[in-house]
Amino acid sequence: MERTLLKVALIALTLSGCANPAGARMGLFTTTMPVVAIVGAEAFAGESVGYIDGTGTIKLKGLSSPEHECGGDFHYQSDRLGVGTIRCTGGQDATFQFRALSNLTGYGFGRAKSGDVSFAYGLTLEQARPYLKPPPRKKLQQKDNVLLLTDS
Numbered sequence: 001m002e003r004t005l006l007k008v009a010l011i012a013l014t015l016s017g018c019a020n021p022a023g024a025r026m027g028l029f030t031t032t033m034p035v036v037a038i039v040g041a042e043a044f045a046g047e048s049v050g051y052i053d054g055t056g057t058i059k060l061k062g063l064s065s066p067e068h069e070c071g072g073d074f075h076y077q078s079d080r081l082g083v084g085t086i087r088c089t090g091g092q093d094a095t096f097q098f099r100a101l102s103n104l105t106g107y108g109f110g111r112a113k114s115g116d117v118s119f120a121y122g123l124t125l126e127q128a129r130p131y132l133k134p135p136p137r138k139k140l141q142q143k144d145n146v147l148l149l150t151d152s
Helices: 002-016 125-131
Strands: 030-039 042-051 055-062 069-076 081-088 093-100 106-112 115-121 138-143 146-151
Touching: 030 055, 042 069, 042 146, 055 081, 069 093, 093 115, 115 125, 125 138
Parallel strands: none
Antiparallel strands: 030 042, 030 115, 042 055, 055 069, 069 081, 081 093, 093 106, 106 115, 138 146
16 A cells, blocks of 8 residues: 555656646646737737646736736547637637647637637747737747737
8 A cells, every 4th residue: 555655656746847848747637838829919928727637727918918818718629629718808708729739738729809819838939939820910029038929
């Protein structure tokens, strides 16, 4: 019995220390991943937490306007595909779909009243760029390890 508990404790400690280059980490019952997103015409950053039952939550803050926040939830519909919703201050609500690239990484897209939604999770900013869709007449730039939407 003691040996089994020791093995479980070692596995839990090992898993809780596993992180990828973007900072996504896997625990015994949860995964926590950084998220970068574009909702309408604003860039956001935050994190998502996925649970062992295939559900999870997401929290985002506006990069140029930190008072703009979004929060929501998601769930997997299969091994690699899922759906979710977010609600943002100012009345922006969005539904989205996502695809897992691995246990800690993925991307998604959706639609809000203010425009398209695109995001990536568990990826470095450079890895996330191909999955982020800036709104018309905007371009995505990176400055001091932060994503910015600027006029093109």
